[in-house]
Amino acid sequence: MSDLSAFPITGKWPAQHPERIQLYSLPTPNGVKVSIALEETGLDYEPHLVSFETNDQMSAEFLSLNPNNKIPAILDPNGPDGKPLALFESGAILLYIADKTGQLIPQDGAGRYETIQWLMFQMGGVGPMFGQVGFFHKFAGKDYEDKRPRDRYINEARRLLGVLEQRLEGRAWIMGDTYTIADIAIFPWIRNLVGFYGAGDLVEFSKFANVQRVLAAFVARPAVAKGLEIPKRG
Numbered sequence: 001m002s003d004l005s006a007f008p009i010t011g012k013w014p015a016q017h018p019e020r021i022q023l024y025s026l027p028t029p030n031g032v033k034v035s036i037a038l039e040e041t042g043l044d045y046e047p048h049l050v051s052f053e054t055n056d057q058m059s060a061e062f063l064s065l066n067p068n069n070k071i072p073a074i075l076d077p078n079g080p081d082g083k084p085l086a087l088f089e090s091g092a093i094l095l096y097i098a099d100k101t102g103q104l105i106p107q108d109g110a111g112r113y114e115t116i117q118w119l120m121f122q123m124g125g126v127g128p129m130f131g132q133v134g135f136f137h138k139f140a141g142k143d144y145e146d147k148r149p150r151d152r153y154i155n156e157a158r159r160l161l162g163v164l165e166q167r168l169e170g171r172a173w174i175m176g177d178t179y180t181i182a183d184i185a186i187f188p189w190i191r192n193l194v195g196f197y198g199a200g201d202l203v204e205f206s207k208f209a210n211v212q213r214v215l216a217a218f219v220a221r222p223a224v225a226k227g228l229e230i231p232k233r234g
Contacts, residue, residue, distance in 0.1 A: 002018040002019045002077035002078070002084070003018065004018045004022070004075060004077060004084065006084075007064070007065065007075055007084070007086065008060065008061050008064040008065075009022075009024065009061045009062060009064055009065045009075065009086075010022070010075075011061055012056075012059060012061035012062070013048040013061070015046060016046060017044070017046045018077060019044075019077060019078075020044040020045050020046045020077070021038065021043055021044065021045040021046070021074055021075070021076045021077075022045070022046050022048065022074060022075040022076075022077075023035065023038065023045050023046065023047045023048065023072060023073075023074050023230075023231070024048045024050050024062065024065065024066075024071060024072060024073045024074070024075075025047060025048070025049075025050060025071045025072035025073075025230075025231055026049065026050050026051070026052065026071050026072075026231065026233075027228060027229060027230065027231065027232075027233065028071070028192075029127070029130075029188040029189045029191075029192045030070070030071065030072060030090045030127065030188075031071050031072045031090075031231075032188050032227050032228050032230070033072070033090045033093075033094055033184050033185055033188060034072045034074065034090060034093050034094065034097070035047065035072075035226075035227040035228075035230035035231070036184050036188070036223060036224050036227030036228070037093075037094055037097045037098075037104060037181060037184050037227075038097065038227070039223035039224075039226050039227040039230075040103070040104060040184070040221075040223040040224075040227075041097055041101040041103045041104065042101075043097065043100070043101060045074075047230050047231040047232075048231060049231040049232065049233065049234055050062060050071050050231075051234060057069045057070065057071060065086050065088065066088035068088060068089075070088065070089075072088070072090055072093060073086070073087065073088040073093075074086070074087050074088075074093055074096075075087075076096075076100075090123075090185070091119050091120070091122075091123045091185065094119065094181040094184060094185060095116070095119070095181065097181075098180075098181050104179070104180050104181045104184065105180055105181055106175065106178060106180070111175065111178075114175065115174075115175055115180045115181065115182050118167075118174050118175070118180075118182035118185075118186070119181055119182050119185050121163075121182075121186075122182070122185040122186045122189065123185070125156075125160050126160055126185075126186055126189050126190075127189055129153055129156045129157050129160060130157055130160075130189050130190075130192065130193045130197070132149075132153040133150075133153045133154055133157050133193060133197060133199050133202070133203070134192070134193070134196070134197040134199070136149055136150035136153060136154075137150060137154075137197060137198070137199050137202060138196075138197050138198060138199075154199070154202050154203060157193065157199070157203045158203045158204060161190075161203060161205070161208050161211055162208070164186070164190075164208070164210075164211050165207075165208045165209075165210050165211050168210035168211060168213070168214050169210055171210075172214070172217070173214065173217075174186065174214075183214070183218060187214070187215055187218040187219075188228070190211060190215050191215060191218075191219060193205075
């Protein structure tokens with residue numbers, strides 16, 4: 001039996017199955033990247049809900065695992081060299097899961113780095129820009145009289161969708177026929193942009209036929225459908 005008692009986070013979120021990967025998350029676009037990857041690879045894990053409503057992410061226990069107070073984060077009792085590994089940042093966790101299982105990333109060097117390239121495209125562009133669209137369109141920013149900030153992010157989101165549209169021409173997935181962590185990183189954000197944020201018309205989503213096609217294929221995957229709901233909201 002794994003002993004995780006040295007990690008303060010387990011004081012707030014006790015591990016019922018300490019031999020499994022412990023996932024601390026919320027079903028947001030960043031959070032579901034990890035639950036989807038875990039479902040796709042079949043790794044055993046135990047999810048824990050980090051509630052923003054009660055500021056769980058600011059608790060001392062959570063900060064002991066992720067000082068940046070963002071979800072998701074994981075604690076793997078069977079990390080490298082058989083030692084426990086605590087890890088945060090969704091992109092880093094996706095890479096870790098891919099490397100741990102030998103799944104969701106090409107095994108050749110060139111394919112691996114090309115996949116990482118598109119993972120970074122999501123982390124540096126799609127996530128931050130789409131998130132700003134959500135702020136200025138759905139949340140507090142919608143009340144700003146000056147629409148220039150909103151329009152800046154809408155235009156950038158539209159540009160990024162155009163990059164993906166071109167990349168997906170003639171391809172089933174970002175990396176061609178191979179489904180990878182790049183798809184798992186990117187498509188929850190696209191789903192959120194047109195769904196939860198309700199910004200489809202603003203970014204002219206109807207013009208991006210390839211992106212629509214691959215998004216539909218993504219959400220139709222059983223592991224994706226399950227991962228999108230993990231952890232269950234209280």
